[in-house]
Structures are given as structure tokens and as C-alpha cells.
Amino acid sequence: MNKALEGIRILDFSHLLQGPFATQLLGDMGADVIKIERAGAGDMFRGMTFFAKWVGGSESPNFLAWNRNKRSIALNLKSRKVHAIIMEMAQTADVVVQNFRPGVLARLGYGYEDFKAVNPGIIYCSGSGYGEEGPYVERPGQDMLIQGLCGLIANTGRGDQAPVPVGAGLADQIGAMNMVYGILSALYYREKTGKGQKIEVNLLAGLLAHLNQEYVAVLNLGEDFVRPNSGIGHPGMQAPFGIYETRDGGYISIAMSPFKALYQVLQAPQLAVYDDLKTLFDQRDEVFGKVNAETRKFATQDLLARLLAVDIWCAEVKDIRRAAEDPQVMHMGMITSYEHPRGGKVRVVGPAVKMSETPATIERPAPLVGQHGREILAELGLSSQEIAALEACGDMTVDMA
CATH class of the missing domain: 3.40.50.10540 (Crotonobetainyl-coa:carnitine coa-transferase; domain 1)
Structure with missing residues (x-):
């Protein structure tokens, strides 16, 4: 060969x-x-x-x-x-x-x-x-x-x-x-x-x-990254970017996705008041908590299927042993x-x-x-x-x- x-x-x-x-x-x-x-x-x-x-x-x-x-x-x-x-x-x-x-x-x-x-x-x-x-x-x-x-x-x-x-x-x-x-x-x-x-x-x-994109942002925008208390997945990102709990003790990561599509899947129209980029950043800890409360109503695989059906960027969070057995x-x-x-x-x-x-x-x-x-x-x-x-x-x- x-x-x-x-x-x-x-x-x-x-x-x-x-x-x-x-x-x-x-x-x-x-x-x-x-x-x-x-x-x-x-x-x-x-x-x-x-x-x-x-x-x-x-x-x-x-x-x-x-x-x-x-x-x-x-x-x-x-x-x-x-x-x-x-x-x-x-x-x-x-x-x-x-x-x-x-x-x-x-x-x-x-x-x-x-x-x-x-x-x-x-x-x-x-x-x-x-x-x-x-x-x-x-x-x-x-x-x-x-x-x-x-x-x-x-x-x-x-x-x-x-x-x-x-x-x-x-x-x-x-x-x-x-x-x-x-x-x-x-x-x-x-x-x-x-x-x-x-x-x-x-x-x-x-x-x-x-870390070039982080340095470019800080050195050119006059802002410093501050870690949110909620655990948003990146200190420069707005909600819902992060890791969310599910009913059966699992976790799902949700990345950049239309917020409207997310709260519709979660059947939580009350979240519509946050559907603005600046609001999702300024109030990201509050949004995270409310989204997390909704995701905990769903079993992991059920929520994954619902999110993927409307093309929301998401994935199950797995440990190494389960990741090794992942079908992909x-x-x-x-x-x-x-x-x-x-x-x-x-x-x-x-x-x-x-x-x-x-x-x-x-x-x-x-x-x-x-x-x-x-x-x-x-x-x-x-x-x-x-x-x-x-x-x-x-x-x-x-x-x-």
C-alpha cells in the first residue's frame, strides 16, 4: 500500500x-x-x-x-x-x-x-x-x-x-x-x-x-469577555448558546439557531418577549434559566428529534464511553x-x-x-x-x- x-x-x-x-x-x-x-x-x-x-x-x-x-x-x-x-x-x-x-x-x-x-x-x-x-x-x-x-x-x-x-x-x-x-x-x-x-x-x-477571533473581538470592539453565571457556551454569545438539561438526566447542547424556532418547539410562547439579539445577550442568564426549565420537560431523544426536525443546531452531550459507541x-x-x-x-x-x-x-x-x-x-x-x-x-x- x-x-x-x-x-x-x-x-x-x-x-x-x-x-x-x-x-x-x-x-x-x-x-x-x-x-x-x-x-x-x-x-x-x-x-x-x-x-x-x-x-x-x-x-x-x-x-x-x-x-x-x-x-x-x-x-x-x-x-x-x-x-x-x-x-x-x-x-x-x-x-x-x-x-x-x-x-x-x-x-x-x-x-x-x-x-x-x-x-x-x-x-x-x-x-x-x-x-x-x-x-x-x-x-x-x-x-x-x-x-x-x-x-x-x-x-x-x-x-x-x-x-x-x-x-x-x-x-x-x-x-x-x-x-x-x-x-x-x-x-x-x-x-x-x-x-x-x-x-x-x-x-x-x-x-x-x-483564540484569534476572541482577541480580534476584545482588541477592536472595546469589550471584555465576562463569563455568564448560567454557563452560556461562550462568554461572547447570547442565549440560548449552551448546554441544557433534559427530563431523564441527560444534556443537550444548543448552538446558533433561530430563537423563534426553539421556543416554538418547546411550546413556550412566553419566551417570545426575548426574541431580539440585544435582549438575548443582555438578559442571557435569565433566558438560559427559562429555556432550561422548558427543556427539562422533555426526554433527551424526544427533544433531539423535535429540534432536528426544524433544523435547530443541537446534539446530545455524551461522555467518552458513550461517544465511542455513537453511530456516527x-x-x-x-x-x-x-x-x-x-x-x-x-x-x-x-x-x-x-x-x-x-x-x-x-x-x-x-x-x-x-x-x-x-x-x-x-x-x-x-x-x-x-x-x-x-x-x-x-x-x-x-x-x-
């Missing part, structure tokens, strides 16, 4: 979420991703989990989520012998990805200039929290911290309660998409010119860019699985992008620490004796199921 990125080799020094998600996306499209992990410990995400539980008793769901379609080699990056090996690997690599704190890899001899010296066409993608210079360069750049700093958390939640972070690693995931966007652009530019380059991606810039999600085949040597059958979300000629596929499960080290070094031309010597002195570790 053809692969869009077949023949592209990536040296992946990244850890946690941002970099690993980016390289997984590229691996799904056929790139040969060599994950270079710390000897012994591996990626930091291997030691983190949710619910204080482990897949198959030992594997992190966090790591399994972002590291399929990769080969792992676990090396001591401080070793001069290892440095020479990686620079040899770089001669035939196309891309380097890393998201250590600014300057850390460069001090070990793995900065952009080091790779460029052995491969002028290399594309070096560096991810960070706040960029590689400036007053915050030494700060830890973690997802929730970035959400708070850029204004996203301040916009989320009810006005009479503390602001609420998004329930997913949004900054990291947007950062990963920006890495892929930059890498693919650089590969296309190199195809035309033969020139490599350095790409810098940071979490703060990524979230700022994705099942139709798209988005929940799939792979066999892991320790975790067993691991259910995962499949590739989101569909391509007619070069479809994305899952060829490899997330690797064990250094699982492919011997294989990768043998491809590089090292003898079995040289590989054994690296293992013996602790410069490389290999974990096999």
Missing part, C-alpha cells in the same frame, strides 16, 4: 504529548519514526497515567495514545559514543523533532547547527512552552499553564464559580498540529530548493493563534485497536485524515523502551559485538516483551 510519507525518516527526541503526537501523525502517513528515548527510563509519559491504573497492568494509556507507528531506541545522550552514532543516523534522516526545554539538547550537542553540520538538508523542529527566548524561557511550559496564561481558562465556566480548564491537553495537541504543519511545509520547500531549516513551535503562540463515530470507524506486547488489545482512536491514494494506517503498536534498538543500529551497520558493547556499558537499553 502506498504511503504519503514513505521514505521520510524522523529522529524523534520528543516526550510527553506535543512532540509525540506530531510524530505519530507523521508515522500514520508512513514516515519511519525512530523514537530516541532515555536509556532505562524512556519517555516521561511511560510513568504517568489516569485513574492510577495501567493498561495490561504495566502500560501507560497516555504513552500508548501518542506513540504508535514508531520504533524505539533507548540511548544515553551524554555518551560521546552515542553522539557519534546519532550524528551518523542524521546523515540519512530528513527531520529531527524535539520538545525539551530551550537549550537542553543543544548543550548535549544535538542542536540545529549540530545536525545541519552533518546534513545541510535536515529539518529541525523544536517545540517549547513559550518559545526559545524571552522572559518566560526558563519556565515550565505545561498545557494547563498555557491555557490559563492565554485567556482560554478565563473564558470557560460559570461566572459565579472559578474558571475551568479544558478537559484535554488542548495546547499540546494544537502544538502538535503546528509541528506537522511546519514540517510538511518545510519538506515541500526542501523538495523545491534542497534547503533544510529550523522550525520553532511553542504552546503559547499556538493557543493564541487559535462507529460509521467512520474511528475507534480501532492494536495488539501490544504487554498491554494486549489496546483500543485507540484511529487516524482522523482520510486519503484516497495513501491512507493512514496503524502498522506498529506503541513500542517498549528501546525495543528496536538492536534493529536500528544493525541497519546503521554496527556489528552485533558493537551493539552488545553499547548495552554492556549502559549507553543503550533494550526492553523486549
Whole structure:
């Protein structure tokens, strides 16, 4: 089967979420991703989990989520012998990805200039929290911290309660998409010119860019967003934009829709007095409460059917387990699985992008620490004796199921 990125080799020094998600996306499209992990410990995400539980008793769901379609080699990056090996690997690599704190890899001899010296066409993608210079360069750049700093958390939640972070690693995931966007652009530019380059991606810039409409509104309209007490779905929106209760304990989200159509479906003509854009904004908490009182008279599926019949933008609010069983999600085949040597059958979300000629596929499960080290070094031309010597002195570790 053809692969869009077949023949592209990536040296992946990244850890946690941002970099690993980016390289997984590229691996799904056929790139040969060599994950270079710390000897012994591996990626930091291997030691983190949710619910204080482990897949198959030992594997992190966090790591399994972002590291399929990769080969792992676990090396001591401080070793001069290892440095020479990686620079040899770089001669035939196309891309380097890393998201250590600014300057850390460069001090070990793995900065952009080091790779460029052995491969002028290399594309070096560096991810960070706040960029590689400036007053915050030494700060830890973690997802929730970035959400708070850029204004996203301040916009989320009810006005009479503390602001609420998004329930997913949004900054990291947007950062990963920006890495892929930059890498693919650089590969296309190199195809035309033969020139490599350095790409810098940071979490703060990524979230700022994705909040552009909010920034344009505040910076140009002279208004600040204020979270409504009712939980309207966006602090700049009027009612009924938000989440509403139903009789059977469920919830329905209602987005931009003609208010008249809504109160007619709800059989609540008394709401007609609010049917004006400014009124729906100025009195949005009051409107929310009155609409919510009406939606609680209906069972979830009955109300959904009534709203959809008149083309009101709505959807049921589902938790993750029920969303995985949603008929549209099942139709798209988005929940799939792979066999892991320790975790067993691991259910995962499949590739989101569909391509007619070069479809994305899952060829490899997330690797064990250094699982492919011997294989990768043998491809590089090292003898079995040289590989054994690296293992013996602790410069490389290999974990096999």
C-alpha cells in the first residue's frame, strides 16, 4: 500500500504529548519514526497515567495514545559514543523533532547547527512552552499553564464559580498540529530548493493563534469577555448558546439557531418577549434559566428529534464511553485497536485524515523502551559485538516483551 510519507525518516527526541503526537501523525502517513528515548527510563509519559491504573497492568494509556507507528531506541545522550552514532543516523534522516526545554539538547550537542553540520538538508523542529527566548524561557511550559496564561481558562465556566480548564491537553495537541504543519511545509520547500531549516513551535503562540477571533473581538470592539453565571457556551454569545438539561438526566447542547424556532418547539410562547439579539445577550442568564426549565420537560431523544426536525443546531452531550459507541463515530470507524506486547488489545482512536491514494494506517503498536534498538543500529551497520558493547556499558537499553 502506498504511503504519503514513505521514505521520510524522523529522529524523534520528543516526550510527553506535543512532540509525540506530531510524530505519530507523521508515522500514520508512513514516515519511519525512530523514537530516541532515555536509556532505562524512556519517555516521561511511560510513568504517568489516569485513574492510577495501567493498561495490561504495566502500560501507560497516555504513552500508548501518542506513540504508535514508531520504533524505539533507548540511548544515553551524554555518551560521546552515542553522539557519534546519532550524528551518523542524521546523515540519512530528513527531520529531527524535539520538545525539551530551550537549550537542553543543544548543550548535549544535538542542536540545529549540530545536525545541519552533518546534513545541510535536515529539518529541525523544536517545540517549547513559550518559545526559545524571552522572559518566560526558563519556565515550565505545561498545557494547563498555557491555557490559563492565554485567556482560554478565563473564558470557560460559570461566572459565579472559578474558571475551568479544558478537559484535554488542548495546547499540546494544537502544538502538535503546528509541528506537522511546519514540517510538511518545510519538506515541500526542501523538495523545491534542497534547503533544510529550523522550525520553532511553542504552546503559547499556538493557543493564541487559535483564540484569534476572541482577541480580534476584545482588541477592536472595546469589550471584555465576562463569563455568564448560567454557563452560556461562550462568554461572547447570547442565549440560548449552551448546554441544557433534559427530563431523564441527560444534556443537550444548543448552538446558533433561530430563537423563534426553539421556543416554538418547546411550546413556550412566553419566551417570545426575548426574541431580539440585544435582549438575548443582555438578559442571557435569565433566558438560559427559562429555556432550561422548558427543556427539562422533555426526554433527551424526544427533544433531539423535535429540534432536528426544524433544523435547530443541537446534539446530545455524551461522555467518552458513550461517544465511542455513537453511530456516527462507529460509521467512520474511528475507534480501532492494536495488539501490544504487554498491554494486549489496546483500543485507540484511529487516524482522523482520510486519503484516497495513501491512507493512514496503524502498522506498529506503541513500542517498549528501546525495543528496536538492536534493529536500528544493525541497519546503521554496527556489528552485533558493537551493539552488545553499547548495552554492556549502559549507553543503550533494550526492553523486549
